[in-house]
Amino acid sequence: MTYDDVLIVGSGVAALQLAALLSKNINVRVITKSKVRNANSYLAQGGIAVALGKQDHPSKHFIDTLKAGRFYNNEESVRAIVNEAPALIREIFTKGSVFDKDQNGEMLLGMEGAHSEKRIVHSGGDATGKNVVEYLISQLKENVKIEEDLFAYELIIKENRCIGVKGKKPDGEIQAYYGNHVILATGGCGQLYTYTSNAETVTGDGIAMAYLAGAEIVDMEFNQFHPTLLYIDGETRGLVSEAVRGEGAILVTDDGTPIMEGVHPLKDLAPRHVVSQKIYEYVSKGVNIYLDIRCIPNFTKRFPTITEICTENGVDLSQGRIPVVPGSHFLMGGIKTDLIGRTSIDGLFAIGEASCTGLHGANRLASNSLLEGLYQGKKLSEWINEAPLKPLTAEPEKISDSFLQKRANLPELKTLQNNMMARVGIVRNSEMLIKQKNWLAQFKVNEMTNLDGYTSQDIERAFMVLVAELITDSALERTESRGGHYRNDYPFEDDRNWIKQTISHIRKREGEKDHEQIQTIFAT
Structure with a gap:
């Protein structure tokens, strides 16, 4: 049992920026389920x-962010972050030789x-x-301890306050x-999909833990699929990187036909959901797509x-073509x-x-x-510094006696x-979403209680099923297409009915009443 002032689960840019900037008189512990450098941030x-x-x-950055997010963004958040960005990046540029000149x-x-x-x-x-990581x-100081290879799986809640987390070591x-x-x-949940740019550790653990503890989870239907992942066999x-298209590369078929002509004014630099959907349209028909560089x-x-x-x-890059396919890249909800x-x-x-x-809005x-x-x-x-x-x-948490005796149906x-x-x-539709919802329901992950007795592998897989349920339910509920959420049975945006969040069912904690699934107007 350990006590710290600040406990951080995860080791990406957000986690390390926080740890590095906390006062040196604050005890900080960073725990990560793999190695500190094995995170999506490191791959960016x-x-x-x-x-x-x-x-x-x-x-201009503000307007571009709203356009990409299909005007579903929280404007207060967008404005605050883009206005702070120049000073934030200049500070890093001044302190270290990080960025290209x-x-x-x-x-x-x-x-x-x-x-x-x-x-x-x-x-x-x-x-x-x-390089940023x-x-x-x-920049980390002596007050920061890092524990690697520790799988966090349950938040410790006492008197409606989170005071800690339980984790399993490799043994x-x-x-x-x-x-x-x-x-x-802890990042997003890209590993839920066959094709992804995400690190193998990114399985939605933090979102699942927060959901099980009763936190509000929102907008899980908005998943961004990056248009260009290297696709071999x-x-x-x-x-x-999208920067390749930023330098002029274009998407073409086997015979060299550009696929983004006439699709969007920005052509190959259109928003990611537009490009991904167009590539998927070709790939689903058996047509190979390449980046012509x-x-x-x-x-x-x-x-x-x-x-x-x-x-x-x-x-062979001398041939000037890279085979690509869209894949899961980023979760706008969470x-x-x-x-x-x-x-x-x-x-x-x-x-x-x-x-x-x-x-990020919808994209x-x-x-x-x-x-x-x-x-x-x-x-x-x-x-936190202030x-x-x-x-x-808190009294020490009791650990189950049923150590590694449980087996899950996953x-x-x-x-x-x-x-x-x-x-x-x-591309989604009601038929496929209902089929997936029913398939996921058979595993009954919500009935997995007292996680101490399961292996880390089973808990991780259960978390993936749980997060898959959250995505599927939200995608089924949102009867429109917007940004990263595209339904061919509801192919248009519906501003009248859907400029509002989908808030997932909140799992009740002991002693609390059931919460109904709710929707709230999203401030724009």
Whole structure:
């Protein structure tokens, strides 16, 4: 049993930014289910969106974010984050040599889809996430302890306040961790789908834990599918950044026919849901799609990470074409929070992709994700640094005696992923969603109580089924198409009825009454 001032679950940009900026007199513990560098943030290629150009302004960044999000965004969140972005990124630029520079020593700005100006700062060409994470790790002080290979699986709630989390070590040993402030920074749930850009650890754990503890979970139907994942022999092998299209690459068929002509004014740089749906339309008919990169000079120098991924998988870049397919990339919904990460449960916070501040609306604007994580980490650190610390008086959590004796009825991973891709993927409809809802119901994960007795593998799989249920239910409920949520039986946006959140059923805690599923008007 351990006590800390701040307990952070996860090790991406949001988590590390928070840990690095907390006062050195605050005891901080970061726990992560794998290694500290095994996170989506580390894999991020594209960059960070920030209005720094002479012709740019945060107001333009604001409008682009709303357009990409199909005007479903929380405007207060958007305005606060894009206005803070220039100072936030300049601060990192000043402290460390992180971002690529132009010939004048200023930050080099790139273009990505749905942006009206060049405003993407990169690092190492296409290694932005990796370099930002390394920078943040270098900023950690002695007050920060990191525990790797620890699977957090249950929030500890006492008197309607979150005071800790239980975790399992690789050998199955259970450890309870306590903190004055408990922060979930566990990322999204990309591994629910066959094709994904996400790290293998990103299975929706934090969202599932928050849901089971009674926190509000919102907008789970809004999943962004990145248009261009490297596609070899029926499998995805890595992300091909949108920055490649920003440099001029176009999507073509086997015979070289451009597929985005006449589809959207921005063509290959249209919002991600538009591009993904068009690629899916071709792929579902058996037509191969490629990124034609012949117009990009010095491709290998500009995109060294992508070059390495392609070379490792046998793609001959001298031919000028990269085979691609859309895959699960980012969750716009998640644990409902305010701008600094406060949830509906006292003492529990969520930041990064696990949270939903309303910044992204129905579809995330490219390169706004790392920005949001950096913003939330900074703002929450400022709040905690100023908040008075309250000593914990909790009794030690009792650990079940049924250690690793339970067995769960759960689907095979590939079956779950394939069914989610086919039925709750890029194109959805009532028939497929109901079919998936009924299929998921047979596993009865809501009846899995006292998780101490299950293996980490079974708990993780149960969390995936649970989050799949949340996505499926929300997708079935939203009878319109908007951003990352496309239903061919309701193909149009319905502003009159659907500018409102879908709030998932809130699981009751002991002693509480059942909550009905509710919908609330989303402030815009």
